[in-house]
Amino acid sequence: MTDVMTKPAAQASATSGQTAGMNMIQALNSGLDVMMERDPRVLTFGEDVGYFGGVFRVSDGLQKKYGLTRCFDAPIAEGGLAAAAIGMGVYGLRPVLEIQFADYIYPAYDQLVSEAAKIRYRSGGEFTVPIVVRSPYGGGIFGGQTHSQSPESLFTHIAGLKTVIPSNPYDAKGLLIAAIEDDDPVVIFEPKRIYNGPFDGHHERAVTPWTGHPLAEVPTGHYTVPLGKARIAREGSDCTILAYGTMVWVAIAAAEDTGIDAEVIDLRSLVPVDIETIEASVKKTGRCVIAHEAPRTSGFGAELSALVQERCFYHLEAPIERVTGWDTPYPHAHEWDYFPGPARVGEALKRAMTGGR
Amino acid sequence: MKNTVSLSLHVPAPKCRPGDAADFSSVTLEEAGAAPRPEPNVPAKDTHELAYRLIRVLDDQGQAQGPWNPRLDIDTLKRGLKAMILTRVFDERMYRAQRQGKTSFYMKCTGEEAIACAQAMVLSREDMCFPTYRQQGLLITRGYPLAMMMNQIYSNAADPIKGRQLPIMYSSKEFGFFTISGNLGTQYPQAVGWAMASAYKGDDKIAAAWIGDGATAEGDFHNALTFAAVYRAPVILNLVNNQWAISSFMGIAGGEETTFAAKGIAYGLPTLRVDGNDFLAVHAATQWAYERARSNLGATLIEFYTYRAAQHSTSDDPARYRPADEWEHWPLGDPIKRLALHLTALGHWSEAEHAEAEKEAIEQVKAAAKESEAIGTLGQSTPSTKEMFEDVFKEPDWRLREQRQEVGV
Numbered sequence: 168m169t170d171v172m173t174k175p176a177a178q179a180s181a182t183s184g185q186t187a188g189m190n191m192i193q194a195l196n197s198g199l200d201v202m203m204e205r206d207p208r209v210l211t212f213g214e215d216v217g218y219f220g221g222v223f224r225v226s227d228g229l230q231k232k233y234g235l236t237r238c239f240d241a242p243i244a245e246g247g248l249a250a251a252a253i254g255m256g257v258y259g260l261r262p263v264l265e266i267q268f269a270d271y272i273y274p275a276y277d278q279l280v281s282e283a284a285k286i287r288y289r290s291g292g293e294f295t296v297p298i299v300v301r302s303p304y305g306g307g308i309f310g311g312q313t314h315s316q317s318p319e320s321l322f323t324h325i326a327g328l329k330t331v332i333p334s335n336p337y338d339a340k341g342l343l344i345a346a347i348e349d350d351d352p353v354v355i356f357e358p359k360r361i362y363n364g365p366f367d368g369h370h371e372r373a374v375t376p377w378t379g380h381p382l383a384e385v386p387t388g389h390y391t392v393p394l395g396k397a398r399i400a401r402e403g404s405d406c407t408i409l410a411y412g413t414m415v416w417v418a419i420a421a422a423e424d425t426g427i428d429a430e431v432i433d434l435r436s437l438v439p440v441d442i443e444t445i446e447a448s449v450k451k452t453g454r455c456v457i458a459h460e461a462p463r464t465s466g467f468g469a470e471l472s473a474l475v476q477e478r479c480f481y482h483l484e485a486p487i488e489r490v491t492g493w494d495t496p497y498p499h500a501h502e503w504d505y506f507p508g509p510a511r512v513g514e515a516l517k518r519a520m521t522g523g524r
Numbered sequence: 525m526k527n528t529v530s531l532s533l534h535v536p537a538p539k540c541r542p543g544d545a546a547d548f549s550s551v552t553l554e555e556a557g558a559a560p561r562p563e564p565n566v567p568a569k570d571t572h573e574l575a576y577r578l579i580r581v582l583d584d585q586g587q588a589q590g591p592w593n594p595r596l597d598i599d600t601l602k603r604g605l606k607a608m609i610l611t612r613v614f615d616e617r618m619y620r621a622q623r624q625g626k627t628s629f630y631m632k633c634t635g636e637e638a639i640a641c642a643q644a645m646v647l648s649r650e651d652m653c654f655p656t657y658r659q660q661g662l663l664i665t666r667g668y669p670l671a672m673m674m675n676q677i678y679s680n681a682a683d684p685i686k687g688r689q690l691p692i693m694y695s696s697k698e699f700g701f702f703t704i705s706g707n708l709g710t711q712y713p714q715a716v717g718w719a720m721a722s723a724y725k726g727d728d729k730i731a732a733a734w735i736g737d738g739a740t741a742e743g744d745f746h747n748a749l750t751f752a753a754v755y756r757a758p759v760i761l762n763l764v765n766n767q768w769a770i771s772s773f774m775g776i777a778g779g780e781e782t783t784f785a786a787k788g789i790a791y792g793l794p795t796l797r798v799d800g801n802d803f804l805a806v807h808a809a810t811q812w813a814y815e816r817a818r819s820n821l822g823a824t825l826i827e828f829y830t831y832r833a834a835q836h837s838t839s840d841d842p843a844r845y846r847p848a849d850e851w852e853h854w855p856l857g858d859p860i861k862r863l864a865l866h867l868t869a870l871g872h873w874s875e876a877e878h879a880e881a882e883k884e885a886i887e888q889v890k891a892a893a894k895e896s897e898a899i900g901t902l903g904q905s906t907p908s909t910k911e912m913f914e915d916v917f918k919e920p921d922w923r924l925r926e927q928r929q930e931v932g933v
Binding site for chain 2: 210236241242244246247250251252253254255256257258259260274277278281282286287288289290291292293294295326327329349350351395438439442
């Protein structure tokens with residue numbers, strides 16, 4: 168039973184040996200900084216992104232450093248923001264658009280789904296949309312319905328979009344740079360609950376900062392975490408847990424709390440998903456628990472469950488378990504009844520280990 | 525409170541329905557040449573009066589009048605007229621092709637040719653056009669191969685967009701023609717983003733976008749105007765008011781109590797309202813907006829007032845919702861006839877020349893059809909099924925590779 172907290176060196180390429188301790192916000196800021204420094208086609212904009220540096224401070228200091236035209240404030244019109252980014256991408260820029268909360272992304276949905284995702288295809292490859300949409304998502308911050316949602320499956324369902332979700336500062340920066348360098352539209356959902364520390368779902372405990380965490384030791388220069396590659400967040404032999412974002416830390420906590428030697432796969436990319444890593448792990452453990460914050464019905468867990476079933480059925484020793492948010496809007500007062508914390512993941516692990524309900 | 529009336533819901537309705545006599549008596553047309561022409565560098569508010577007027581150059585006798593006369597040379601006028609004739613002939617041929625079962629769908633721009641054809645002559649090919657589905661005149665005027673348009677319409681093996689789109693949803697980066705979307709209005713704010721990028725780079729290209737009166741009700745229209753005004757984007761925002769959105773008259777889109785051009789006023793954009801069937805007025809207004817954009821003064825909203833003489837598409841029958849002969853009573857007439865009259869009045873056109881130009885256009889379209897139909901019409905010839913899995917991303921991921929194998933291609 169080993170925690171694999173070290174960086175997956177084989178899957179990443181760093182150009183500089185320099186590192187610094189960063190939380191996820193600082194890592195994302197560094198990713199933008201590195202790319203704006205290297206590539207004049209990279210610019211960033213969104214609501215409160217410019218002078219103020221974003222409500223979560225991800226673009227802090229960038230306007231001062233790169234000037235008004237490379238980091239600027241935008242009208243509160245997410246559909247217009249997405250469309251403007253698409254036009255810029257078509258022109259040949261690499262805009263990074265911030266949607267202030269994932270809960271606000273829906274006005275941009277038509278532009279992202281019908282346009283950004285389809286333009287390469289419908290133009291026979293003539294026009295392309297190399298844009299990045301960043302958006303803080305997920306719960307655990309007492310944000311209620313409009314500041315807590317996890318809409319990733321609305322995007323993973325869309326042909327022509329890539330969707331990634333980091334779970335730590337190192338991956339956040341590496342995935343952001345990979346997304347900016349990618350020639351297709353990439354949506355990055357950032358788990359805002361773990362912007363400042365690796366929250367394990369034990370909300371009753373003191374908040375842990377990223378300080379001193381191995382995954383918060385981030386190269387200051389350019390490196391990428393490739394899209395489509397998962398990370399084994401915790402090696403184990405009893406049961407595979409598929410998770411992403413905040414739930415990676417909840418899954419690790421559930422393994423520790425129950426003493427079940429779970430292998431936690433941090434997907435990092437939902438589309439394209441790293442099917443090889445998933446398949447290898449489930450075939451090894453013979454059991455699979457899937458955890459996400461989003462509601463269960465048609466959540467990304469449904470896709471994962473189907474993939475595991477299709478590819479690993481004869482290796483499975485128990486039904487696949489899903490631990491998810493409930494099929495309700497995200498509540499305020501009942502946040503911890505809704506949030507799939509370590510106790511619920513632990514129960515699912517136990518069921519998976521005993522072969523069923 | 526007792527004296528107040530009961531509330532009633534207002535649902536706009538057009539004046540005329542099938543069976544009624546066409547009635548355009550409420551359309552007040554000012555004289556050609558009457559609208560003033562401010563310099564392209566005036567403050568936006570100095571143009572706002574023009575949102576309620578109608579910029580016209582050609583009068584009923586075919587004479588060019590007033591300050592908006594672009595004073596084009598005879599060759600340019602003839603080129604414009606021939607482009608419009610070719611566009612109409614192309615439309616008629618492809619409409620017939622659809623009726624003959626050679627393709628699934630077609631959309632004509634009859635009566636609206638002056639807009640795209642004149643504008644294509646103002647814009648350079650490096651300026652990016654973000655059209656709707658009724659600006660085929662842009663491609664035709666720019667000399668895009670007609671056979672390539674037909675290959676797209678037939679979704680055949682030579683379709684440049686590989687059979688992926690409904691007929692007429694052309695795309696040509698080389699000809700500055702952005703891939704058409706069937707989702708209305710989406711291209712409008714994208715054009716603003718493209719223009720912002722051009723300004724960001726210090727380039728010398730501008731963007732131009734088109735939208736119909738119906739789609740101005742979409743949020744995308746308002747987003748585009750907001751962003752264009754906020755960032756002073758070098759873009760020409762063309763609004764083609766052809767009065768009909770399939771079966772809904774322009775009142776349903778919010779055109780009953782105001783003009784569409786006037787919608788730009790609150791955004792602080794310069795606004796022009798133009799006779800869309802007047803080749804010279806279209807050319808002049810576009811030139812005005814082009815100069816303004818190229819001088820870093822930002823976007824202009826131009827409403828082109830016209831009439832959709834054609835069906836919405838081959839799937840539509842306008843006789844079911846408007847008088848069948850309404851187009852013949854439309855007071856702004858036919859843009860082709862009006863420009864031909866102008867050239868005739870100048871002594872540089874005749875009926876014989878007109879007939880000759882039509883004949884040439886028919887021959888040109890016929891030759892293109894021969895070339896395209898030799899490859900195949902819809903269903904006779906298709907791009908490789910392998911293409912279905914290409915261009916989703918730059919490189920297909922494992923899912924696309926597996927699914928392609930499943931299909932066996």
